[in-house]
Amino acid sequence: METTTSVHKEVKIHKEKVSTRTYMRQNYMLYLFLAPAIILTVVFKxxxxxxxxxxxxxxxxxxxxxxxxxxxxxxxxxxxTSPNFGEIFMNTLKLSVYGLILGFPVPIILALMLNQVRRASIKKNIQLILYAPNFISVVIICGMLFIFLSPTGPINTILSLFIDKPISFMSDSDAFRSIYIISGIWQGAGWASIIYVAALANVDPQLHDAANIDGASLLQRIWHIDLPTLKPMMAVLFILGAGGIMAIGFEKAYLLQTAMNIPTSEIIPTYVYKVGLQAGDYAYSSAVGLFNSIINVILLVFVNFVVKKLNEGEGLY
Structure with a gap:
């Protein structure tokens, strides 16, 4: 009996291999299109x-x-064991976690709002306005922030109507995280909403029509129709976002750094840049970067495990 079962398994595996080879042979053009992406990933990653x-x-x-x-x-x-390890690690963690928690719902809310706009021309214009900040260079964004938040900038001009002394936002270490996170949400939320807008486009309009007939309000339709549609996508994107918690880029933090806000703006990537490229301690900076990557992998595995438990087995893998 066992011999017969094993023979059946071998035959099944052989058939699967043959069918896979046949499929690849028949659709070789698809694999050729995929080849450049694979080569680039291997070479640069x-x-x-x-x-x-x-x-x-x-x-x-x-x-x-x-x-x-x-x-x-x-x-x-x-x-x-370095004296500034705790400060650098917590700065990186706080910027990433706060950015994820505060920034994750914004694209979803934007997508739900855009989904309610029925006139195509108005919807396209709104999307253009929302997507535009994503194409602005980080250097330009940081320059804009320095101008807007300077003691003589427009923000302080408005605040001067209520307070006597201008606020030096860029020199205030307590304000750095808020500036970093809010500007990041403004820049990326519109672009991040694209995938949710695309998912909502697949919702059957008859579901909304039926809900309307049953007397469901707008919020009830969003809660019971739109959000369940977005749930799998939300789970995947949240896992990816949580897995990249420590993978925050150094460019924006480095460009927004001043001598006064270093206590909150110094993060692992800026530390690696200064130690590795500026000080020339390549081995030490590589170790710090590798430590950062290991934390990312651990977080990715852990968050995926938690989401699968809470999401009925649906996760990234």
Whole structure:
């Protein structure tokens, strides 16, 4: 009996392999279209992982990666025991977590609002206005923030009607996180809503018509029809967002840094940039970056596990 079962399994596996090969042969053009993306991913994402070896070595450019002495976890220990580790780690975590919590619902709300606009021309114009900030350079965004929030800028001009002394927002370490997060939401929320708008376009209009006949209000239709449609997409995007909590870019934080807001604006990516590229301590900065990546992977796995438990088995993988 066991022999017969194993034979059936082998036959089934063989058929699956044959059908897969047949499918690939018949649709080879699809795989050719996919090839550039795979090559770029391998070259720019996987090949550079080779350089992470220097995180465990006393790297010397003269000796090269393999010729440098192996020192194990010394660089990681140095970072974890450094006096500013706690401040840098918490700054990175707070910026990312607050940004995720405050920014995640905004694209969903925008998509739900856009879905209620029936006139196509008005909807397109609103979408254009919402998407435009995403195409503005980070450098320009930071320049705009410095101008708008300067003591003589338009924000302080308005506030001067209520207060006597102008506020130096960019020199206030307590204001840095709010400035960073709010400007980030303004810049990216419209573009992030595209995927939700596309998902809502697949909702059957007859469901809304039936709900209208039954006397359902607008909020009830959104709650019972639109949000369940978005739920799988929301789960996937939340997992990806949570998995990238520590993968915050250094450009904006670095450009918004001033001597006065360093206590809250110094994050792991800016620290890696300063230690690695400016100070030339490549091995140590590589170790810090690798530590950051490991935290990201752990968070991704953990959040995916939690979401699958809460979302009836639906997760990223």
């Amino acid at each position: 996987y090949v550079p992982m080779y350089g992470a070896i220097i995180s465990f070595k006393d790297f010397s450019p003269m000796k090269g990666i393999w010729g440098s002495d192996w020192i194990g976890l010394e660089h990681f220990t140095r970072f974890l």
